[in-house]
Amino acid sequence: MNNKAEAPSLFGVILAGGSGTRFWPLSRLQYPKQVLRLLGTESMLQATIERLLPLIPLERLIVVTNASQEDVIRLELHKKNWEGVKLVIEPLGRNTAAAVGLAAASLPETAEPAVLAVFPADHYIKEQEEFLAALTEGAHWAAQGSVVTFGITPATPETGYGYIQAGAPLDETTTARRGVRFIEKPPLTQAERFLAEGNFYWNSGIFLFRRDVLLEAMASLLPDLYQGLQALQGDPGPAKVTEIYQDLPNISLDHGILEKISDFVVLPVNLGWSDVGTWGALRHLFPQDAQGNVTLGRTVSLENKDCLIYAQDRLVASLGLENMVVVDTPDATLICPLTKIQEVKDIVAELNRQNMTESICHLTVERPWGEYTVIESGPGYKVKAIVVYPGKRLSLQYHNYRAEHWVVVQGTALVTIGKEVTRVHANESVYVPVKTPHRLENQSPENLKIIEVQTGPYLEEDDIIRLNDDFWR
């Protein structure tokens, strides 16, 4: 088969919701794993989309996320000029069955039934050619009515993944095999047996099926979900949507549907795949030193063994650690043995219980025009370092409660304050009084950097009244 030929009825559904807990403190509720640049310069989501584009054009990609992550996902797409991707926003996360169902229901019925290929937004796949070949073959079987799953040929007796047992090949022309059953994360002895026996594959979370096949299965196996999705189609208004969504069954596509279908297809694949599910899994994707350590950023590391040490900003010095993960971000540090890494979610739960914002957002926040970092705050003031990318401008806006002092430290700003428009150069400053419409723009080919000192009784992001904006806000 020709990998490069687009399959005309193939749609990609990318599941990009998440809670931002597993890679805390690098991930946050508003900056989840799928937008992290863990491996290279692209986010996991961007890499997932890039990987599909040879077979599925942007207009047939659907990204499903939830309201608290909408901004950052939209921004990730915007950075690549991928506004053509369809974005489906859940009012809140309700697991993968609901997310896939919502994506399927959002597609119009067509003469040739659509085939949906479902991908997590945050997995790593090394073998691009093999991936596209498998996708083409999977779409072929799905078009004929099968539910298809990618089964990853296991390399180790991994106890952190679910497994799929495969039976006989479908026919002599294909490596695709009949599915026998799904198996939950096994104990080590069982995983070792699976590896030795050879008919067991890791469940990759990648599935293909026809839209009509999925919806029929949903109607019979998850009727509450099916009816909820039907009720959402009539555009019942945001409050009602949230209400309906809250009542949907909180179940994964695997548990709710796939494991209950007797007839499915396993496509064995060797993709160099990793779900990058924990800091420990990430450690295996980086070159290690002779003692098994991965150190990233500004670190001094003496006598450590099998550690992952990541310093995003400041210096992290460590000595005599073994099998430990240390992750340092500008406002929070995590230290934890790799064996306990699954419990990082307990830390995030504790942060939420104590209303600590370190579980929600970072000090540096990306915006479509650039980014800002809160570098200092105290009673009645807040200081930000603001970067505006070349050719970009912030919205025309005003604030009800705060004044702003801007000092340009790099580049030249085109500044609107009230009716006046001036150029402000490095080592010059301007004052933006409270309630005065203003705009900051960078018309130069280089980054503009300013230090903003806000003063006033209320200094939160929701005191921005936008009068005009270049973006979707």
Place this chain on the structure above:
Amino acid sequence: MNNKAEAPSLFGVILAGGSGTRFWPLSRLQYPKQVLRLLGTESMLQATIERLLPLIPLERLIVVTNASQEDVIRLELHKKNWEGVKLVIEPLGRNTAAAVGLAAASLPETAEPAVLAVFPADHYIKEQEEFLAALTEGAHWAAQGSVVTFGITPATPETGYGYIQAGAPLDETTTARRGVRFIEKPPLTQAERFLAEGNFYWNSGIFLFRRDVLLEAMASLLPDLYQGLQALQGDPGPAKVTEIYQDLPNISLDHGILEKISDFVVLPVNLGWSDVGTWGALRHLFPQDAQGNVTLGRTVSLENKDCLIYAQDRLVASLGLENMVVVDTPDATLICPLTKIQEVKDIVAELNRQNMTESICHLTVERPWGEYTVIESGPGYKVKAIVVYPGKRLSLQYHNYRAEHWVVVQGTALVTIGKEVTRVHANESVYVPVKTPHRLENQSPENLKIIEVQTGPYLEEDDIIRLNDDFWR
């Protein structure tokens, strides 16, 4: 004896040099352990001086430190209005024999020979009354010509301290005993035997002797040191002083003199003493939770055991750690098992080797007028948060290379720029051009806080030309 009576010929010599390595990253070369506020609101040095004042007035206290720590030591004294304390500055650190010798040589000969009591600046003593009683008694024996050491009654078979073996009591009126010998840090079995036997005491580093007795002992036991000190008396100029000092023997008072004197006195004391020599020793001075953890600052700590976790600024989250120290400061974090804590010096050595400034100074720097914190820096700019204490002012100064933008965010500043003097209130800003004399003053009863944005090609602290200063600079 009456504790409160001042002993007329008693001088206190406080050894306040140090390398700032043991408590890194909290201590730095320019901010050593003795100025840390590890226990309460006073620095170790301040607490050491307060402890002596009932018996020794300020004018008879001598603090010995070295050039790289002179500023911060002077500041510590200034904060308490202790300018009356005599400050002896070594051009560089040359261990305690030289430091004590220099202090002794700096005193004029008097009719009644001076008794010197030597104290480390960075030890903890809980029992103040007992301490003063012991000091009075020690001074009594020292005045009669003995070399006296405080022997701490051991509570545990500690292997981290040196020991002193004591013999028979001097007479029936005193608990003071003849000294037998000094013993280096012993292995555990020996320490256990010492504890069981009962005639062994921890070497506290507190010694008393007459000035003439010390200088005579030095002349005979450390003639190179003695002659070097003699050469320094003629005020040979700074370059020569440094040269002489570099050539002095680098040896401790214990090794160089005390251990070689056959005739000395041990004064057994129960002072609730700790040398606070490591993070592990510090842990024992704080209340521990049921799992043996001490957590200070903004921490989330789950399933930890016997750990010391100190978050100075940001959030430190940890999980499943055992017997570990985590110390987080605004620019550097240390993670290390308590069993390896002695090796933190290796980390500092590595920082020095790599020319990393995190071994030298903090982002927040104290000044006699207040403090500043570097909150952001980049090519051509630096941002500081500056606090000026009530009634204080910075020097009248100018800079050859940088301009400064000041935004007042709290209080009211009296600002001099060139010939103009104005009041600048919160939410107002001023601009200080390059090479223009300027001064910042807080005449109000509350702290003044400003955000300073510096711009220019060179932004270091040595580009300050002071025209007038309220302090010693």
